[in-house]
Amino acid sequence: DAKTTQPPSMDCAEGRAANLPCNHSTISGNEYVYWYRQIHSQGPQYIIHGLKNNETNEMASLIITEDRKSSTLILPHATLRDTAVYYCIVRFLPTGNQFYFGTGTSLTVIP
Amino acid sequence: GAVVSQHPSWVICKSGTSVKIECRSLDFQATTMFWYRQFPKQSLMLMATSNEGSKATYEQGVEKDKFLINHASLTLSTLTVTSAHPEDSSFYICSARGRTGYEQYFGPGTRLTVT
Numbered sequence: 001d002a003k004t005t006q007p008p009s010m011d012c013a014e015g016r017a018a019n020l021p022c023n024h025s026t027i028s029g030n031e032y033v034y035w036y037r038q039i040h041s042q043g044p045q046y047i048i049h050g051l052k053n054n055e056t057n058e059m060a061s062l063i064i065t066e067d068r069k070s071s072t073l074i075l076p077h078a079t080l081r082d083t084a085v086y087y088c089i090v091r092f093l094p095t096g097n098q099f100y101f102g103t104g105t106s107l108t109v110i111p
Numbered sequence: 112g113a114v115v116s117q118h119p120s121w122v123i124c125k126s127g128t129s130v131k132i133e134c135r136s137l138d139f140q141a142t143t144m145f146w147y148r149q150f151p152k153q154s155l156m157l158m159a160t161s162n163e164g165s166k167a168t169y170e171q172g173v174e175k176d177k178f179l180i181n182h183a184s185l186t187l188s189t190l191t192v193t194s195a196h197p198e199d200s201s202f203y204i205c206s207a208r209g210r211t212g213y214e215q216y217f218g219p220g221t222r223l224t225v226t
Contacts, residue, residue, distance in 0.1 A: 036217075041222070044217045046214070046216070100157060101155040
């Protein structure tokens with residue numbers, strides 16, 4: 001079962017930073033936070049994941065609160081191609097393989 | 112990067128017939144693959160976990176006799192929808208677990224329409 005809560009939709013102006021929040025208040029110490037996105041009628045695309053520390057890659061930054069009960073995905077300069085549904089997922093490793101998707105946030109980047 | 116393909120990308124079949132969907136890991140070996148189903152405007156729902164050389168593990172509420180999964184090699188898993196009905200029309204997505212277990216790579220999906 002999904003263990004995350006996300007706002008159903010958000011808008012962001014093109015070129016601005018998009019900050020997508022996620023609540024995972026029941027996360028346990030061994031669970032990672034993953035972010036995927038799904039552009040219409042395509043398979044999900046990996047964005048980033050983390051355990052405790054903030055993470056950054058070429059696509060985005062992941063900010064995890066100190067108590068790990070929430071996180072924020074940051075797309076630093078949103079483009080129209082970033083319009084998609086963004087899923088925040090918690091996953092136990094190493095024994096947990098499955099991803100259980102929540103409802104996600106539909107992000108619309110506005111010109 | 113790791114690539115997962117699905118075939119076909121879309122299929123239309125008549126009610127009562129069976130249809131097979133293939134999921135392949137193109138440049139890596141995947142001991143574990145997963146099958147999801149997604150209805151319009153809904154999230155992905157995990158259907159089953161497919162392990163190479165063993166029986167699939169189905170999520171609660173998923174009929175194992177209707178959705179047959181075979182993972183005969185380290186690069187191929189198949190999902191067969193048997194005796195398809197219009198309510199089985201959906202977007203079926205597979206994914207493959209990467210070597211370290213941290214990664215999971217998704218296929219592009221297969222749109223099934225049952226008429």
